[in-house]
Amino acid sequence: MRIALFVTCLADTMFPAAAKATVLLLERLGHEVVFPEEQTCCGQMHINTGYQKDALPLVKRHVKTFEPYDVVVAPSGSCVGSVRHQHAMVAGADAGLAARASAVAARTYELSELLVDVLGVEDVGAYYPHRVTYHPTCHSLRVLRVGDKPVRLLRNVRGLDLVELPAAEQCCGFGGTFSVKNADTSTAMLADKMRHVLDTGADVCTAGDASCLMHIGGGLSRLRTGVRTVHLAEILASTEA
Amino acid sequence: MSTFLGMPVHAPRGVGHLRGDESFPDAARTALGDSQLRRNLQHATTTIRGKSGRVIAELPDWQELRSAGSALKSYTMAHLPELLEQLEEKVTAAGGVVHWAADANEADRIVTDLVRAAGEQRVIKVKSMATQEIGLNEALEAAGITPVETDLAELIVQLGNDKPSHILVPAIHRNRSEIREIFLRAMPGVDPKLTDDPPVLAGAARRYLRETFLSTKVAVSGANFAIADTGTLAVVESEGNGRMCLTLPETLITVMGIEKLVPTWQDLEVFLQLLPRASTGERMNPYTSMWTGVTPGDGPQNFHLVLLDNGRTAVLADEVGRQALHCIRCSACLNVCPVYERTGGHAYGSVYPGPIGAILSPQLTGVADNASLPYASSLCGACFDACPVKIDIPSILVHLRNQAPHPRTEAAVMAAAAYTMDHPRLYRSAQRAAKLSRIAGRRGRGLPPPLNGWSASRDLPAPPKETFRDWWRNR
Ligand code: SF4
Numbered sequence: 001m002r003i004a005l006f007v008t009c010l011a012d013t014m015f016p017a018a019a020k021a022t023v024l025l026l027e028r029l030g031h032e033v034v035f036p037e038e039q040t041c042c043g044q045m046h047i048n049t050g051y052q053k054d055a056l057p058l059v060k061r062h063v064k065t066f067e068p069y070d071v072v073v074a075p076s077g078s079c080v081g082s083v084r085h086q087h088a089m090v091a092g093a094d095a096g097l098a099a100r101a102s103a104v105a106a107r108t109y110e111l112s113e114l115l116v117d118v119l120g121v122e123d124v125g126a127y128y129p130h131r132v133t134y135h136p137t138c139h140s141l142r143v144l145r146v147g148d149k150p151v152r153l154l155r156n157v158r159g160l161d162l163v164e165l166p167a168a169e170q171c172c173g174f175g176g177t178f179s180v181k182n183a184d185t186s187t188a189m190l191a192d193k194m195r196h197v198l199d200t201g202a203d204v205c206t207a208g209d210a211s212c213l214m215h216i217g218g219g220l221s222r223l224r225t226g227v228r229t230v231h232l233a234e235i236l237a238s239t240e241a
Numbered sequence: 242m243s244t245f246l247g248m249p250v251h252a253p254r255g256v257g258h259l260r261g262d263e264s265f266p267d268a269a270r271t272a273l274g275d276s277q278l279r280r281n282l283q284h285a286t287t288t289i290r291g292k293s294g295r296v297i298a299e300l301p302d303w304q305e306l307r308s309a310g311s312a313l314k315s316y317t318m319a320h321l322p323e324l325l326e327q328l329e330e331k332v333t334a335a336g337g338v339v340h341w342a343a344d345a346n347e348a349d350r351i352v353t354d355l356v357r358a359a360g361e362q363r364v365i366k367v368k369s370m371a372t373q374e375i376g377l378n379e380a381l382e383a384a385g386i387t388p389v390e391t392d393l394a395e396l397i398v399q400l401g402n403d404k405p406s407h408i409l410v411p412a413i414h415r416n417r418s419e420i421r422e423i424f425l426r427a428m429p430g431v432d433p434k435l436t437d438d439p440p441v442l443a444g445a446a447r448r449y450l451r452e453t454f455l456s457t458k459v460a461v462s463g464a465n466f467a468i469a470d471t472g473t474l475a476v477v478e479s480e481g482n483g484r485m486c487l488t489l490p491e492t493l494i495t496v497m498g499i500e501k502l503v504p505t506w507q508d509l510e511v512f513l514q515l516l517p518r519a520s521t522g523e524r525m526n527p528y529t530s531m532w533t534g535v536t537p538g539d540g541p542q543n544f545h546l547v548l549l550d551n552g553r554t555a556v557l558a559d560e561v562g563r564q565a566l567h568c569i570r571c572s573a574c575l576n577v578c579p580v581y582e583r584t585g586g587h588a589y590g591s592v593y594p595g596p597i598g599a600i601l602s603p604q605l606t607g608v609a610d611n612a613s614l615p616y617a618s619s620l621c622g623a624c625f626d627a628c629p630v631k632i633d634i635p636s637i638l639v640h641l642r643n644q645a646p647h648p649r650t651e652a653a654v655m656a657a658a659a660y661t662m663d664h665p666r667l668y669r670s671a672q673r674a675a676k677l678s679r680i681a682g683r684r685g686r687g688l689p690p691p692l693n694g695w696s697a698s699r700d701l702p703a704p705p706k707e708t709f710r711d712w713w714r715n716r
Contacts, residue, residue, distance in 0.1 A: 007709050009662065013672050014702055016709035023713075035713050040662040046655060048620060050642030054659035061663055086639070142622035171579045175619025182617065183694025184270045188583045189619070190698065218699030221684070 001119070002032045004069035006062075006108065008079045008210070009041035015210040018231035022075045022111060025124060025237040038065045043090065044082035049177045052090050059090045063101050071118065072108040075233045077140030077208045080110040085143060110140060111233055112149040112208060122152045127240040129159030133202035134232075135193070135216065137209040138171050150208055150232055157235060163200040167192070174215035190219045197227060208232045249554035250344070251607040257345040257376040257551070258404070259606050261590015264613040268588040269580075278414050282585050285413045286576045292522030293573065300518070309511045310630040314567035317502050318557060324469040324502050325548065331472025335534020337544040342496075344551045349380035351547050352461060352494055356386050359492050359543070361459045367476060367483040368392030369463025370570055371496045371549055373405060373592040377461065388461070389453050391482040393446050400427035406586030406594060408572040409520050414585050417442060450482060460486040460541070464497040465569070466512060467546075470505045473533045474546070477516060477526050487530045493541035498549050500557075500566040512569060515629035520571035552605035561640040565601045567630045572597075574624035574634060580617060589614065596624035600637040608644045615641035672708050 003026055011019040023033045043058035062083070066072050074080050084105040091098035115121050134154060140146045154162050173179065173189025193216055197205045205220070207213050210231055217229030252259050261268060272278060297303050317324060329339040342348035352372075356364055364381065366372065366388050378388045378399070390399040394412040398405050401423040405411030412420070421437040428449055435445055462483065466475040474495055476483050487493060503509060517526040535544050557563050575581045575595030586594030591602035591611070599618055603611035615638050624634040647655075661667045685692075685701030695701075707715075 009668075012709040014705065016705050016707065016712055019709040020712060035710070037710065037713075038665055040665055040668045043659075043662075046659055048639055048642070049651075049655065050615075050639075050645050050647060051652075051655045051659070052643045054655055057663040058659060085636075089636075138619070138621035138623075142626055169623075171619050171621035171623070173579070173619060175621070178616065178619045180691055180694050181613075182266050182269065182580075183691075183697065184266065184273050185580055185584055185617075186619070187698040188273050189579050214702055215699060218685075218695075218701060221700040222698060 001071060002034060002069070003114070004066060004072045005033055005035045006039060006042075006066060006072050006074040006079070006083075007035065008074055008076045010214070011075055011210050014214065015231065018075045018210050018233050021231065021233040021237035022073065025233060026073070028237070028239075029119065029121065029124060031119075034069070036065045036069070042079050042082050042087075044079055044086070045176055047082060047086050047090060052092075055090050059087050059101060060097065062087070063097065063104050066104050066108070067100060070107060071114070072104070073111055073114045074108065075111050075208070075231060076210060077110045077137050077144050077146060078211055080108055080113075081139040081143035083108050110144055110146060110208060111236075112140075112146050112153055113144065115153060115236075116149040123156035124153065124236050126157040126236050126238050127159050128157050128235045128238045130204045131161040131163060131200075131202045132204045132206055132235065133163050133165045133197060133200040134168070135165055135172065135197070135205055135207040135212065136168055137207050137212045140208050141169060146208070153232070153236060154206070157238075158240075160235070163202050165200055165205075166196045168196075172212050172216050174212045176211070179215060186215075187219075190215060194219050194223070194225070198225060203227060204235075205229050206232050206235055249550075249558055250552070251555050251610075252552035252605045253344050253346060254610070256349065256380075257374050258592045259374060259552075259602050260610055261588075263590065265588055265590070265617040266613060268590060269584040269617075272584045272588045277416070277419075278585050279583065281414055281416050282582055285410065286582045289522055289576045293519060293576070294522075296518045296522055296524055299524075300514075306511055306515055307629055307631050310515050310569075311567065311632075313503060313508050313511060314630055317504060318500070318563055318566055320504070321499065321502070321557065324504060325499060327469040328467055328472060328502060329548075331470070332534055332544075332546050335472050337472070337534040337546055340545060340547045342547050342549050342551070345375035345549075348375050348496060348547050348549050348551070349377055352377060352496065353380055353384045353386065355492070355494055355545055356381065356459050357384065359459050361386070361457075363387045363389065363453075363457050364459045364461050365453055365457045365486045365490065366390050366395075367460065367462035367486045368395045368411075368478065369461070369496065370408060370592060371463045371498050372461060375496070375549065375551060377496065389450075389457070391450050391454070391486055392478070393443065393480060393482070396446060396450070397423055400424065402427075404587060405592060407575060408570050408593070408595075408597075410572075414587070450485075454485045454489050458490050459492045459494065460490040461494045461496065462487060464495050464501055465516070466509060467497060467502050468504075468506050468509065469502055471533060473506070473531050475509065475529060475531045477513070478528045478530075479521060479523075479526055481528050484528050484530050487532065488540045490541055492543040492545070494545045494547065496547045496549055498551075499553050516569055516571050519573040519627070519629035555607075556601075556604040559604065562600065562604050562637055564632045565597070565604055565637060567632055568597050568601065569630060570597075571629055573627040573629060577623040577627040578618075579621060579623065580619065589617065596634045597632075600632075600634055600641060603641055603645075608641055609646055612645045615645055669710065672710075
């Protein structure tokens with residue numbers, strides 16, 4: 001299958017490892033990955049901070065960039081959530097754009113959705129000999145409803161010891177600009193998330209969103225906990241060789 | 242031809258409790274430092290979440306009930322004028338008197354005048370959000386009338402000179418030893434040997450309240466529902482104190498937001514299943530009191546219904562935001578909210594805290610007067626899943642953020658960012674220039690405000706050697 005990568009601006013700039021892993025994983029599974037270079041950012045930060053007018057050109061750009069492709073994948077539940085649930089709304093009165101945005105959204109998948117629902121694989125042949133806990137990010141869980149797809153993928157990774165995260169479904173406190181505008185409340189939420197991660201005894205905390213991992217990982221690093229955050233794509237891309 | 246009467250007005254300033262003194266982040270900072278508050282809240286919300294989750298799981302048709310509740314509320318909002326007139330007609334025909342209050346000032350004045358006309362100096366009160374919203378207790382006190390709250394938690398708040406911090410459990414921020422201290426300090430005639438055993442505390446409140454019930458001639462209540470086609474009012478409660486207030490006095494005055502309507506008697510079937518499970522985690526609430534006007538020789542012989550707007554029509558005028566009027570005040574969204582669980586209700590500055598408060602208060606007052614509230618959420622979506630009438634709170638938050646006044650610098654940064662991201666070549670050079678390590682110092686500790694809020698407790702990732710797109714080009 002020919003799959004267009006929607007890299008997300010955060011993975012592109014700060015977490016290229018997650019994006020590279022997405023490419024290498026899909027290629028290993030026998031698919032062709034293309035990267036439309038006109039893409040930049042889906043506009044979620046602008047939309048969620050109250051700047052829909054500024055987001056409009058970004059939505060237009062996104063739609064135009066990905067319109068030619070049958071299948072689009074992003075290593076982020078949050079950005080796919082924005083494409084699926086916000087782009088048509090931002091298009092607003094421009095009914096033509098809204099319809100095109102909805103059409104692109106219908107073909108855009110978060111990585112675990114693409115693997116399990118579209119490609120029909122749960123065992124991607126990965127090897128990752130670590131004790132891992134999985135944090136279901138809010139937008140994967142409650143906007144996209146990916147359910148246990150990521151966990152099913154992780155259970156099939158050889159060598160991986162998956163430990164359940166207590167109170168897993170509680171938000172880590174990131175929330176985009178929430179973590180800056182309400183930094184104290186965000187930190188209080190992060191403190192509880194870190195406590196739960198540490199309680200598992202895992203050496204790796206994984207998730208499907210680089211943004212939440214940046215937040216959790218930033219806290220774990222500041223406290224020198226020795227626990228690191230790794231994107232789901234990187235785990236699934238790892239092999240024995 | 243129709244006449245344009247202008248846009249509906251917001252709730253007025255200077256009266257009631259819809260606006261806080263501080264922004265949410267400032268108030269939250271104080272609350273987060275209160276370790277007793279944090280413990281009380283965490284314990285209470287965790288307990289109630291568990292209880293509610295268990296009884297909801299028993300119902301095979303919970304999702305269908307939610308959809309039915311949502312549809313009934315949408316219908317009601319679309320037909321509000323006709324339904325309100327129908328309610329007025331039915332209540333009047335049944336011997337009640339209906340008053341229309343455009344805002345908090347009018348409602349306070351109507352109630353105060355009615356109590357004066359009855360020649361009374363004291364009223365008993367059923368727990369009611371609407372009367373808290375309009376600051377009725379303060380208005381009555383200013384007129385020399387003593388309001389006595391009879392809901393146990395509301396009484397704790399009143400005796401403690403405190404403010405409610407939860408829709409359902411106004412004293413959720415207090416634990417039993419704090420309650421004991423409040424009673425000892427402020428409850429008339431309390432036994433000085435009072436312990437902090439919950440039954441003992443409840444017993445003390447009961448003794449104090451019984452006397453008041455039997456000697457007060459006017460009661461003030463809110464309403465959970467009003468049925469348009471019968472003129473029936475309904476109050477749902479756990480303690481039975483509401484039932485006392487609704488049946489013992491000679492005069493009953495009910496203050497109700499105009500959105501509390503349901504079209505028909507049968508519609509209650511849906512809401513009476515949704516409300517107790519979502520709010521207290523009970524299969525059925527212990528007391529449901531319903532009355533239609535006046536019944537000669539039985540219950541209050543004078544009944545007044547005050548229909549309150551106070552900004553609600555303005556909410557109804559907003560196509561996206563109007564869903565907030567579907568709220569049945571169950572408080573499920575508070576109990577599941579990770580922000581509320583940590584900051585408590587006072588940080589929201591309004592009688593409506595938590596996720597519903599973050600979308601309702603700014604709409605009632607106009608967003609400019611509560612500009613920080615739409616941002617008091619990480620948009621995690623737990624509230625939407627919990628809401629028994631399926632209010633899409635995260636989408637309304639995003640909608641209100643789009644209307645909120647933005648700080649000048651932030652707006653400039655956002656516009657510049659959008660411009661850059663709409664020009665791939667600029668974007669690429671920005672990526673390269675964003676040597677975050679250099680401007681940010683050691684893992685972000687050198688960031689300027691407001692970004693230092695992030696770096697106070699979190700490291701920034703070390704910037705990668707190359708961006709993804711550079712890697713892609715070079716592979
Ligand atoms: S918004 Fe929904 S969950 Fe929140 S109090 Fe209202 S009805 Fe309950």
